[in-house]
Amino acid sequence: MLLGQLNAAASPLSQEQVQKLQGLVAELNPIQQAWVSGYLAANANTAALGGVVGATPSAGEGAALTILYGSQTGNSKGVATKLKEQAESRGLAVKLVSMADYKPTALKKEKFLTVVVSTYGEGEPPEDAEALHEFLATKKAPKLDGVKIAVIGLGDSSYEFFCQTAKDFEQRLNKLGAETVYQRADLDVDYDEEAVTWISGALDAFEPDLKAQQGATGGQVLSFGAPVTAASQYTKQNPFAAELSTVQKITGRDSSKDVRHVEISLEGSDITYTPGDSLGVYFLNDEVLVDEVLTLTQIDAASQVKIADEQLSVRDALIEKLELTQSYPGFVEKYAIATGTPELLKLVEDKAAMREYIEPRQIFDVIRQNPAKLEAQTLVDCLRKLQARLYSIASSQAEVEDEVHLTIGLVEFEAFGSEHLGGCSGYLARRAEEGCKVKVFSEHNDNFRLPANDETPVIMVGPGTGIAPFRAFLQERDAREATGKNWLFFGNPHFTQDFLYQVEIQGYLKSGLLSKVDVAFSRDQAEKVYVQDKLRENSKAVFEWLEAGAHFYICGDANRMAKDVHQTLVDIIKENSGKNDIDAEQYLKDLRSANRYQKDVY
Numbered sequence: 090m091l092l093g094q095l096n097a098a099a100s101p102l103s104q105e106q107v108q109k110l111q112g113l114v115a116e117l118n119p120i121q122q123a124w125v126s127g128y129l130a131a132n133a134n135t136a137a138l139g140g141v142v143g144a145t146p147s148a149g150e151g152a153a154l155t156i157l158y159g160s161q162t163g164n165s166k167g168v169a170t171k172l173k174e175q176a177e178s179r180g181l182a183v184k185l186v187s188m189a190d191y192k193p194t195a196l197k198k199e200k201f202l203t204v205v206v207s208t209y210g211e212g213e214p215p216e217d218a219e220a221l222h223e224f225l226a227t228k229k230a231p232k233l234d235g236v237k238i239a240v241i242g243l244g245d246s247s248y249e250f251f252c253q254t255a256k257d258f259e260q261r262l263n264k265l266g267a268e269t270v271y272q273r274a275d276l277d278v279d280y281d282e283e284a285v286t287w288i289s290g291a292l293d294a295f296e297p298d299l300k301a302q303q304g305a306t307g308g309q310v311l312s313f314g315a316p317v318t319a320a321s322q323y324t325k326q327n328p329f330a331a332e333l334s335t336v337q338k339i340t341g342r343d344s345s346k347d348v349r350h351v352e353i354s355l356e357g358s359d360i361t362y363t364p365g366d367s368l369g370v371y372f373l374n375d376e377v378l379v380d381e382v383l384t385l386t387q388i389d390a391a392s393q394v395k396i397a398d399e400q401l402s403v404r405d406a407l408i409e410k411l412e413l414t415q416s417y418p419g420f421v422e423k424y425a426i427a428t429g430t431p432e433l434l435k436l437v438e439d440k441a442a443m444r445e446y447i448e449p450r451q452i453f454d455v456i457r458q459n460p461a462k463l464e465a466q467t468l469v470d471c472l473r474k475l476q477a478r479l480y481s482i483a484s485s486q487a488e489v490e491d492e493v494h495l496t497i498g499l500v501e502f503e504a505f506g507s508e509h510l511g512g513c514s515g516y517l518a519r520r521a522e523e524g525c526k527v528k529v530f531s532e533h534n535d536n537f538r539l540p541a542n543d544e545t546p547v548i549m550v551g552p553g554t555g556i557a558p559f560r561a562f563l564q565e566r567d568a569r570e571a572t573g574k575n576w577l578f579f580g581n582p583h584f585t586q587d588f589l590y591q592v593e594i595q596g597y598l599k600s601g602l603l604s605k606v607d608v609a610f611s612r613d614q615a616e617k618v619y620v621q622d623k624l625r626e627n628s629k630a631v632f633e634w635l636e637a638g639a640h641f642y643i644c645g646d647a648n649r650m651a652k653d654v655h656q657t658l659v660d661i662i663k664e665n666s667g668k669n670d671i672d673a674e675q676y677l678k679d680l681r682s683a684n685r686y687q688k689d690v691y
């Protein structure tokens with residue numbers, strides 16, 4: 090229904106509310122309208138979930154299938170949503186709940202439970218799953234005898250601890266007495282088809298008991314917590330071909346890093362985003378590498394191959410559809426079997442040796458070092474589908490409207506006597522020309538958001554490309570004329586070469602939008618200085634800001650920086666409050682539960 094036709098009788102709104110809504114919408118452009126629609130839908134969704142968790146619906150409570158998901162970048166949430174839709178289409182009652190919104194004490198009431206969860210770091214849960222993951226290993230966790238479960242993990246086999254969190258969940262639930270009724274699946278990056286198969290199998294396993302219990306309790310079909318978002322028609326599966334408007338190097342000529350400021354036009358799409366979201370970007374592999382691979386495997390570039398239902402030339406498939414850079418054990422195994430290469434076959438038997446082997450190599454290194462004649466389709470079947478890379482969005486639509494900005498660090502390294510580039514960063518920094526089309530989609534991240542209250546202070550720690558979402562935050566707060574104080578910690582090797590967005594940051598400091606900026610240029614003095622050292626130097630003030638309600642954000646390197654910053658925060662809390670380690674960690678857990686400690690790390 091169009092808003093102009095809306096009246097109080099045809100809506101749940103009063104006449105006064107209809108008039109106010111019409112007045113507001115008249116002032117908004119289409120992008121703003123789409124944003125508001127998503128904002129309201131997400132709000133309504135949160136309210137709905139809040140009402141469901143721990144509540145006691147009148148019928149069928151015991152017979153609902155609870156779907157719990159733990160997801161950082163939306164993949165598990167997507168699979169959980171598909172599971173919900175499939176369950177509903179079978180007439181089953183379902184509750185779909187993010188682990189972040191789930192009260193662990195509600196576990197006692199569950200009878201049928203599915204867990205959809207990804208893995209991060211060194212086999213760690215995504216942030217929204219941390220509390221439940223930990224709770225299940227404590228003495229407080231309830232007995233779950235008689236509870237039927239099925240677990241599905243999403244991960245990436247290029248990581249050592251593949252789908253570890255899903256394994257942990259299943260093991261912990263089983264230990265509490267729950268019975269696995271359908272075998273766990275550990276799915277790799279190319280998970281779509283296998284997820285559909287697993288969902289169907291898992292529902293077959295749950296359906297007879299669920300239906301029997303639904304009958305016994307009145308059989309009412311219940312459905313809760315549908316994730317309502319302002320869904321764009323453009324998604325990971327159906328990306329938008331956007332114009333690449335600008336790719337500008339923002340590190341100096343003598344810098345050891347090549348960082349690019351990238352601007353992409355979303356004009357012609359319905360894609361909207363909120364500061365804290367990421368942009369998924371598809372890329373084309375390097376044609377020079379593709380031709381080399383074809384020569385090494387003695388394959389005619391025009392040979393036709395099939396990928397899913399699509400038929401295309403093997404050359405096009407290698408450029409557009411398949412991973413050639415990021416290595417993982419599954420490729421080495423398939424290539425070893427396809428080529429019968431004895432050295433590679435030996436690795437298949439030895440997990441540790443396999444890890445050591447793939448660590449310094451990209452996929453084409455394996456082919457380059459072990460060339461063998463192959464059929465075109467055999468090569469294609471060895472490779473996994475090219476995955477979009479995610480980039481933290483570095484702009485606010487309040488400032489740039491239908492553009493989206495990114496801050497991309499080029500992955501480049503020397504190995505085996507030649508230059509190696511990352512697939513996507515290499516494409517954007519070196520091969521793509523301004524004006525060309527890149528396929529993109531926006532990935533919402535409700536776990537990295539500015540405080541709703543504009544008066545709340547924020548502390549942002551974003552060294553290197555970690556600065557990206559904070560540029561978006563600052564643009565947004567500037568546009569909103571938010572009065573809350575903003576404190577930025579930035580770091581990189583050298584002041585003269587690597588101060589990303591220096592002019593903007595200094596401008597914000599001058600205008601007063603930024604209350605404080607602390608920079609750590611690690612190599613500008615004899616002793617290395619990092620953002621965590623700057624936090625430590627400001628220990629008292631950081632603690633005062635936290636006590637005054639500040640939200641604390643970290644973005645950038647997950648392996649070292651985020652861990653060091655976390656430890657520094659623990660030390661700061663101990664030093665200023667007299668708490669011990671356990672209580673200081675608890676202080677941070679409480680901040681996290683209140684959405685006041687958020688990370689966007691990779």
Ligand SMILES: Cc1cc2nc3c(=O)[nH]c(=O)nc-3n(C[C@H](O)[C@H](O)[C@H](O)COP(=O)(O)OP(=O)(O)OC[C@H]3O[C@@H](n4cnc5c(N)ncnc54)[C@H](O)[C@@H]3O)c2cc1C
Nearest residue numbers: 414415449478479480481497498502511512513514554691
């Ligand atoms: C939520 C999220 C937000 C992100 N935001 C940003 C951002 O704002 N800016 C940004 O730049 N990146 C960001 N990233 C990282 C980004 O998604 C890509 O992972 C990164 O750009 C590398 O992708 P690529 O295709 O260029 O490299 P790939 O082709 O994926 O190659 C990278 C791989 O190469 C290997 N490698 C790298 N260096 C070496 C070496 N020296 N020796 C041997 N092997 C090596 C590693 O296995 C590495 O995984 C983000 C990631 C996530 C998940």
Ligand SMILES: Cc1cc2nc3c(=O)[nH]c(=O)nc-3n(C[C@H](O)[C@H](O)[C@H](O)COP(=O)(O)O)c2cc1C
Nearest residue numbers: 160161162163164165207208209244245248251252
């Ligand atoms: C920084 C980072 C670390 C990751 N670590 C692991 C890991 O240790 N094990 C694993 O199986 N997958 C790992 N992954 C892959 C994710 O689990 C995978 O992309 C998954 O589909 C994400 O699902 P989500 O969007 O629901 O969080 C990692 C991904 C990122 C970006």
